[in-house]
Amino acid sequence: MSFDPDAVETVTVDSYGTLVDPSAAVDALDDHVEATESISDVWRSKSIEYTMVGNFVDGYQPFYDMNRDALRYALAAHGVELADDVVEEVLSVYHELEVFGDVRDGIGRLVEGGYPVYVVSNGNPEMLASMVDHAGIGELIEDTVSAHEVETFKPDAEIYRHAAARTGTPIGSIAHVAGPSFDVQGSMHAGMFGVRLDRTGEPWGPYGPEPDLTVEGFHEFADALGV
Template sequence: MSFDPDRVTTITFDSYSTIVDVDAATQALADRVDDPEPVSTLWRYRSLEYTLVANYLDAYQPFYEMNRDALQYALDVFGVDITEDERDEILAVYHELEVFDDVRDGIERLRDGGYDCYVVSNGDPDMLSSMIDHADIDDLLADTISADEIATFKPAAELYRHAAARTGTPIDEMVHVTAIWYDVMGATHAGMQGVWADRKGRPWESVAGRPDLAVESFHELADALGV
């Protein structure tokens, strides 16, 4: 790890698993699925895998549609027979996911410390709008930047470079904060510093390097930046 706080002028945050807890989706399945945990886990994994494959096959769809297809696949695998309306009611939980406790106060510290804060996410604009409203952080963010703007998902370098262009910040003056290991590595590969928000207390993945900084909360990042 080699975090350099003196280089940072702009901070970007991932959304799902970083600002909001996607594990809460398990609750949305509980009323319709006898054993919701494996369905939820497969849903999440397939959703992420679909975005990675789409980058290579030039098969972009907005993330909400990717997420819908992944949920349907998980339901099919476990033999869950529900209507499309019921499936879409489960899917709609992504508009109201629980917010991690440190998010608002942590981002507020960083904003008040002089840093421009953005969200950079695979989520499409409607998903991000509802997430920001639910998290009550719209007043703290300079803007949100969606993969939908360039039809390319993380961890492709193009999305992080697009974020740099949108913010008007040299990419080496940006730090990206995320709970997703390959999002950390995508950001550092593109030229940002990468901060891993270790939400689960799990070991770091050993592929393709290490984060510049690991934190358990946004407050630890604020401490590292001296604000």
């Protein structure tokens, strides 16, 4: 469906890569390995793969644990061994990621315009609590909705339907803002407006429907809503 700003009552947003910059985790890895870029690419892709496979084989575990397993795999695939405490040190950076520059003021415009804003994320509750606290956006965010609450990960429609129920908003009146294509498509499949926040300039790709709306930041999204 095409984006209809008049139909939007509530906004949900993804977390990592949308609100906060996960590149600090790569920087932390760089302190301990040489093939940082290659390892981080495998780490990221394997983390997504594990969550999606877990949805279909009843293999749910909290995202922090999925992320640890993915990092372990990426290291092993490159013949690198790191002590357990070093692995935990790298992972702990996820609790202290820096917020993108447009987030506070951009989301502030949404809130002032009357739109409640919720975080909907694969991250487990502890990760989301520390993310919101470190980013300093607690006064702007209505609440966080974690995949842990339903023990299934994006892009399963269940998590978006659960988020709609948590917000008390009809799912067709929610705009979900995210970077990853699977998250945008998952929200659209569940019945939300899918808004792609394109921070990377990468092409959308030929698979699946186009996003209902594409923006480069939260200010552009606020403009689209007329606030």
